[in-house]
Structures are given as C-alpha cells and as structure tokens.
Amino acid sequence: MIETMPILVVFGLDPEGKRRAARFAAADAELAAKAAALLGYRAVRISDAEVLETLPEGSVFTRGDGFIARVSRSVFDKLTAVAGKDQNEALGSVLETEGRMKENSDTTARIRALNDQLRQSGRGGRVMMTSGIEALGAAGVAQIMAAVAAFDAFNGDNDPHQEHDCAILTVGGVRVLFKIDSYDRNLTYHSPDASDPKVTERVLTVMLAEEY
Numbered sequence: 001m002i003e004t005m006p007i008l009v010v011f012g013l014d015p016e017g018k019r020r021a022a023r024f025a026a027a028d029a030e031l032a033a034k035a036a037a038l039l040g041y042r043a044v045r046i047s048d049a050e051v052l053e054t055l056p057e058g059s060v061f062t063r064g065d066g067f068i069a070r071v072s073r074s075v076f077d078k079l080t081a082v083a084g085k086d087q088n089e090a091l092g093s094v095l096e097t098e099g100r101m102k103e104n105s106d107t108t109a110r111i112r113a114l115n116d117q118l119r120q121s122g123r124g125g126r127v128m129m130t131s132g133i134e135a136l137g138a139a140g141v142a143q144i145m146a147a148v149a150a151f152d153a154f155n156g157d158n159d160p161h162q163e164h165d166c167a168i169l170t171v172g173g174v175r176v177l178f179k180i181d182s183y184d185r186n187l188t189y190h191s192p193d194a195s196d197p198k199v200t201e202r203v204l205t206v207m208l209a210e211e212y
Helices: 025-038 049-053 073-121 135-148
Strands: 007-013 018-025 043-048 125-129 166-171 172-182 201-208
Touching: 007 025, 007 073, 018 025, 018 073, 025 043, 025 201, 043 073, 049 073, 049 166, 073 135, 073 172, 073 201, 135 166
Parallel strands: 125 201
Antiparallel strands: 007 018, 007 043, 166 172, 172 201
C-alpha cells in the first residue's frame, strides 16, 4: 500500500493524444515538475492511495514524453477527477487560511484603534497614574500625559502584537512606561473580546519605568 501523504503525479496527453501519467518519489519531484512544465503536462500532488497504486513510477532519466508512461482511459479519468478534487481542497484550505488571517488582522486593527483612542483622548476607558508620576507635580504630569498621547514610535520590539498597548518613552529625562490592559466590565478578569468595547473595560496606566 502506498502511503497517503501527497505524492507528485505528472499526467496529460502527449503530442499523439495518448494518455500518460506517472508518480514520482520525493527525491525526483522537483525535476519531474520542471520536466512537466517544459513538456506541457500537469504536475499535481495526490494523496489518494487507491489512485496512486494504479500509476506507474516515472523516470526523470528518460528523455521526452517517455518520462511518464501511457495509461488506460479508466486510470487517466479517475486520476483527472481526483486531481481536480485535491486541487479544490488545497485551494479551499488556502482560502480558509487567508480568511482567518484577515479576520485576525481586522480584530487587531480594532484593538489598536480602541487603545489609541484611550491613550490619545482619554475616551473609551479609565486613565490611571502611579504615585511616582503624581510626585512630579502638575506641570510634570501634563508634560508626560501629552507625550504619552502623542507617542507613535511603535515597532516590532515594543509592539510585537501591533496593538499599541505598551511602550517606554523618555520625557524630560524621565523614563516613563504606559500600558493598556483590557478587562471585563467588572474589572475582574481579562476581557472575553478586547476588540468589543461592549464587553471590555480598558485601563491605561502611566508609571515610572522603575515602578513596573
């Protein structure tokens, strides 16, 4: 029994209109795919063991169309049907993955926008500061809060999840850290969905970096 892991299969009609097909070992797959492209044959990966067992082994050392063998109409027709099915399943998997990626990207974008709103305007959550920040006096607090609101130097190091929820900056020689936490509405647990303000209570905390 041939293993059901996807195996490269090359097939198609030769210049005489004869049906040809063959399967190739993993070590020969790259060369076989190149030969298929040059000679106008299809190269696909098949995982159907029943179909694979009916196919001869191809030879990348044979020149021309002979690198794949002639096969019967029944074998060719079944191979064509399975190849189309596997290709559609592979396309479906790709589209599903792309859909999940877009959904995750959209969710991240919503979280980022809500975090920016709170940090820049104070709306959409609570703003807290530590005793270390308060001790800097009204002028110092105003300068720091303005710098936090204007901060835009997010990068892969300080914002790996692209949510704009935490960073360290220096204001007037003072190292300041801000972070935004997303809780449930009762401030008891993490939010079940940080992208949904209806179920989320955001808290922006501004502190001296040494207080973290």
